[in-house]
Every structure is written in C-alpha cells, then in structure tokens.
Amino acid sequence: MAEEKEGGEIEESVIELEKLSISKIKIKKVGHLRDFIPISQLKTVTNPLQNNPNYRPTDAFYISPSSDILLKQVLYDLSGTNQYPPYGYGFAYHRAGPRKLVYFDPDEVKAAIVTCGGLCPGINTVIREIVVGLSDLYGVGQIFGISSGYRGFYSFDPVLLTTKMVHNWHKQGGTALETSRGGFDLSRIVDSIEHHGFNHVYIIGGDGTMRGAVKIYEEICRRKLNVAVAGIPKTVDNDVGVIDQSFGFQTAVESAQQAINAAHVEAESAVNGIGLVKLMGRSTGHIALHATLSSRDVDCCLIPENEFFLQGKGGLLEFLERRLKEIGHAVVVVAEGAGQELIPRTEEEQQQDESGNPVFLDVGVWLKSELNKWWKRDHPGELFTVKYIDPTYMIRAVPANATDNMYCTLLAHSAIHGAMAGYTGFVAGRVNGTYAYIPVKEVAETKNMVDTMDHKWAWVRSITNQPDFQNT
Numbered sequence: 001m002a003e004e005k006e007g008g009e010i011e012e013s014v015i016e017l018e019k020l021s022i023s024k025i026k027i028k029k030v031g032h033l034r035d036f037i038p039i040s041q042l043k044t045v046t047n048p049l050q051n052n053p054n055y056r057p058t059d060a061f062y063i064s065p066s067s068d069i070l071l072k073q074v075l076y077d078l079s080g081t082n083q084y085p086p087y088g089y090g091f092a093y094h095r096a097g098p099r100k101l102v103y104f105d106p107d108e109v110k111a112a113i114v115t116c117g118g119l120c121p122g123i124n125t126v127i128r129e130i131v132v133g134l135s136d137l138y139g140v141g142q143i144f145g146i147s148s149g150y151r152g153f154y155s156f157d158p159v160l161l162t163t164k165m166v167h168n169w170h171k172q173g174g175t176a177l178e179t180s181r182g183g184f185d186l187s188r189i190v191d192s193i194e195h196h197g198f199n200h201v202y203i204i205g206g207d208g209t210m211r212g213a214v215k216i217y218e219e220i221c222r223r224k225l226n227v228a229v230a231g232i233p234k235t236v237d238n239d240v241g242v243i244d245q246s247f248g249f250q251t252a253v254e255s256a257q258q259a260i261n262a263a264h265v266e267a268e269s270a271v272n273g274i275g276l277v278k279l280m281g282r283s284t285g286h287i288a289l290h291a292t293l294s295s296r297d298v299d300c301c302l303i304p305e306n307e308f309f310l311q312g313k314g315g316l317l318e319f320l321e322r323r324l325k326e327i328g329h330a331v332v333v334v335a336e337g338a339g340q341e342l343i344p345r346t347e348e349e350q351q352q353d354e355s356g357n358p359v360f361l362d363v364g365v366w367l368k369s370e371l372n373k374w375w376k377r378d379h380p381g382e383l384f385t386v387k388y389i390d391p392t393y394m395i396r397a398v399p400a401n402a403t404d405n406m407y408c409t410l411l412a413h414s415a416i417h418g419a420m421a422g423y424t425g426f427v428a429g430r431v432n433g434t435y436a437y438i439p440v441k442e443v444a445e446t447k448n449m450v451d452t453m454d455h456k457w458a459w460v461r462s463i464t465n466q467p468d469f470q471n472t
C-alpha cells in the first residue's frame with residue numbers, strides 16, 4: 001500500500017489491488033453486426049493489412065477483442081475519504097484499432113460520409129482521412145460523400161470521393177461536403193442508405209448529430225441491415241461528453257487569441273478602456289475558459305455555467321470599477337451563452353434554430369450598452385470606452401492546426417478499423433489519451449460542461465481575481 005510521508009509525499013511502493021478504491025469495472029459494450037444478423041449471413045475475412053507491405057503486422061499489432069481501457073478512474077484517493085469523483089466503480093471502453101478478423105470484404109464496402117451541425121476546424125481532415133484510410137489501408141474503392149447534412153441522404157445524389165480529389169482537403173477550413181441543421185427524417189435517411197446499398201455510414205457531428213445517429217443505428221438494427229454506423233464527434237464548443245476533447249477545439253482556442261490580443265491593445269491604449277470579446281460557446285464556456293487561461297490578459301471570464309450579475313456588491317460593475325482604478329483598463333471575455341437570462345427578449349424574437357437549439361441574444365452588444373450606461377451614470381464627463389470584438393465564425397472557419405490534424409487522422413482511422421471489424425452504433429473518441437469505441441447512445445446523452453468546482457475554474461479565478469458572483 002502506498003505510504004504518505006510527513007511531507008505529504010507518497011512513497012514508491014506496490015499497491016495491493018484489493019485495497020484500490022475501484023472495486024468494480026463496467027465494460028461499456030459497443031454494438032456489433034453479430035447482435036442482429038445471423039453469423040451465417042456475415043462474411044469474415046482476414047484483415048487486408050496482413051498483406052500490406054507498409055505494415056507487416058505481427059500478432060501484437062492487432063487489438064484483441066478483450067482489450068479494453070479504463071475511463072478517468074485512475075488511482076485517486078487511496079484513503080477512500082474523498083468522494084469526488086465517485087469511487088468504487090470504474091468504466092472501460094473497447095480500445096480502437098485494427099482487428100485481425102474483419103467483417104467486410106473491402107471489394108463489397110460502400111461507404112457514406114456525412115457532416116452535420118456547425119463548422120469546426122478539422123472536419124475536412126476527418127473526411128479526407130476516412131477516404132484515404134479506407135482506400136489505402138483496406139483497399140476500399142466505393143466511398144461517397146452525402147451533401148448538406150442529414151437532409152442530403154434524401155435530397156441529393158451521393159458524390160463519389162477519391163483519394164485524388166481529397167488530397168488537399170486537410171488544408172481547408174469548413175466542410176467540403178457542406179453541412180446543415182434540421183432536416184432529420186429517419187425513415188427517408190435509412191431508406192436512402194438501403195437504396196444506395198451503403199454498408200458503412202460515417203457520421204461527423206456534435207451532440208445533436210449523435211442523437212440522430214442513435215436513431216439511425218436503432219432503425220438499421222430493427223431492419224436487420226448489414227450496415228456499420230460510426231460516429232466521429234465534432235463540436236467547436238467541446239461540449240460532447242465522455243471524450244477527452246473535441247477535435248478542432250484547440251485550433252479554435254488558438255484563433256481566439258488574436259481577438260483577445262486586439263482587445264487588450266485597444267483597452268490599454270485608451271483612458272478607462274474596456275476590451276470586450278465574445279467567443280462561441282452555446283451552453284458551455286470551454287472556449288472562453290481555455291482562451292482566458294492561455295492569454296493571461298483577461299481580467300474577467302464569463303461563462304454560462306457560472307451565472308453573473310452587474311450591479312451591487314460582488315457584481316461585474318464593482319469589479320471593473322476597481323480594475324480601472326488599479327490598472328486603467330480591463331479585458332472581459334464572455335461566452336455567447338452567458339448571461340442570457342439577464343437580457344430582455346421580446347416575444348417575437350426567434351427562440352430556436354432548425355435543429356431545435358436555442359438562438360441566443362447578443363450578450364456582447366447588450367454588455368457593451370450596459371457598461372456605457374453605467375459609466376455615464378456613475379462617472380459623467382469622464383473618459384471611457386468599450387471596444388467590442390466579436391470574432392464569431394472566425395475561430396471555427398479555419399483549417400485545423402497540426403495537432404488537431406493529427407488527432408483528426410487518428411479518429412478517422414479508429415472509426416474505419418471499428419466499422420471494418422463489424423462494430424456499429426459506436427463513436428471513435430479519445431478517452432484518457434487512448435482511442436476507444438464508445439456507444440453512440442452514451443455520447444449522445446452526455447454533455448461536457450465546465451465544472452466550476454474543479455481546479456481549472458479556480459485557476460481562472462486566481463489569475464483574473466474576478467468575483468465568484470455568489471452574491472455574498
């Protein structure tokens with residue numbers, strides 16, 4: 001058992017397994033074609049990588065069916081006194097990677113790729129790597145793009161994608177397949193999959209898209225179709241649960257720095273200058289939080305997970321007053337979903353987009369106006385300026401950076417290996433730094449919010465000294 005020294009240091013030692021706080025591990029089962037198609041009707045072949053001169057795989061190269069990984073439960077509190085995060089239970093997912101036996105003859109694979117929801121850096125890389133991976137690793141020749149999101153299944157003809165066509169796509173922002181919101185018509189989508197004879201369906205999208213993917217997967221099971229459904233989670237907001245981080249998120253945080261730098265320069269160069277930056281984040285503040293932590297020029301970070309208020313003791317205005325007095329300027333970063341309950345909204349204003357997501361009022365415009373009103377009221381005649389920067393789509397409509405490009409490639413390859421192995425209704429994602437197959441249902445139901453109780457938010461507060469807005 002690990003011993004704690006007086007100085008709080010844990011001595012190197014062997015830990016007896018029965019003393020671990022994790023007493024049970026639950027393996028999250030991913031769907032497989034075997035679950036609903038009789039084995040006699042499934043074709044299994046040796047993985048073509050076996051004969052690929054670039055790989056020369058040994059047996060250890062393949063992931064064995066029993067190879068699983070642990071989720072987030074490492075050796076936390078061995079004393080068992082700390083109940084956060086919960087103890088006594090661990091989760092495991094199947095590791096992603098090539099299997100020795102595959103459930104499709106590559107000559108018979110007909111793959112469809114669709115992108116849905118908002119943009120995110122790296123979507124084109126994922127598409128490119130699915131095409132190149134299927135073709136180069138497995139020798140698949142029939143790969144099709146579905147245009148314009150889910151509606152494209154029944155509204156447009158699929159487009160044949162070749163490695164030649166996609167070779168440069170990783171250098172481009174956006175999605176070459178185009179995307180859209182709404183338009184989810186389950187029976188028409190699955191009819192189209194059947195009609196075109198697709199047996200691999202790769203779905204790239206966020207939480208909404210994954211909820212759609214669950215329904216497609218379930219309908220495919222119900223119809224007993226020999227079709228593998230694979231999801232690759234995408235969302236610039238980083239709000240998809242279970243996985244470590246969404247691809248493209250890091251690129252977006254990096255792009256946001258330019259706006260924060262500009263706000264800082266403008267604020268610093270004015271008398272009582274406030275630089276105000278609004279960043280994407282519909283219901284989660286991950287972009288704002290990470291951009292704040294990496295910039296260090298931010299004085300206050302406002303996110304949807306931590307309600308704020310303007311007036312009175314402990315409010316934003318009191319804080320900014322003090323900051324202006326101390327250093328003459330301030331930079332405020334606000335996530336677009338923050339403070340929505342404070343902004344007056346008329347009955348007629350649109351409440352939802354085509355996918356049913358809430359449409360937000362512009363918290364930046366509102367805040368700028370409130371700040372101006374406050375200063376005029378409390379400091380008439382004194383110089384003051386608010387420079388409002390709203391980079392909106394500029395942080396997500398960019399190509400992925402090098403790290404995100406690598407990440408997208410590994411996600412795409414993980415998805416391909418999973419589908420070839422006959423897994424279905426799964427999402428390829430990175431969990432604890434390892435690539436895994438996660439049931440799509442779980443991803444669709446889990447949301448990754450900023451945990452304002454954990455060290456990251458405390459770190460934001462310690463570098464900004466902003467109020468906690470708890471009204472005490």
Ligand SMILES: Nc1ncnc2c1ncn2[C@@H]1O[C@H](COP(=O)(O)OP(=O)(O)OP(=O)(O)O)[C@@H](O)[C@H]1O
Pocket residue numbers: 116117118119149150151180181182183184205206207208209210211212213215234235236237354355357
């Ligand atoms: N509950 C659901 N059932 C079926 N389809 C859904 C559901 N929710 C959303 N969709 C469909 O998924 C697609 C994308 O959804 P949405 O616009 O919410 O984006 P998203 O995938 O969450 O991505 P992001 O939030 O990153 O923009 C749309 O075509 C929408 O109709």
Ligand SMILES: O=P(O)(O)OC[C@H]1O[C@](O)(CO)[C@@H](O)[C@@H]1O
Pocket residue numbers: 117118119181206235236237280281282336353396
């Ligand atoms: O204007 P659009 O493309 O519908 O999407 C905007 C939303 O999409 C997101 O970028 C998520 O994809 C949110 O941050 C933002 O609220």
Ligand SMILES: [Mg+2]
Pocket residue numbers: 117206207208235
């Ligand atoms: Mg979403």
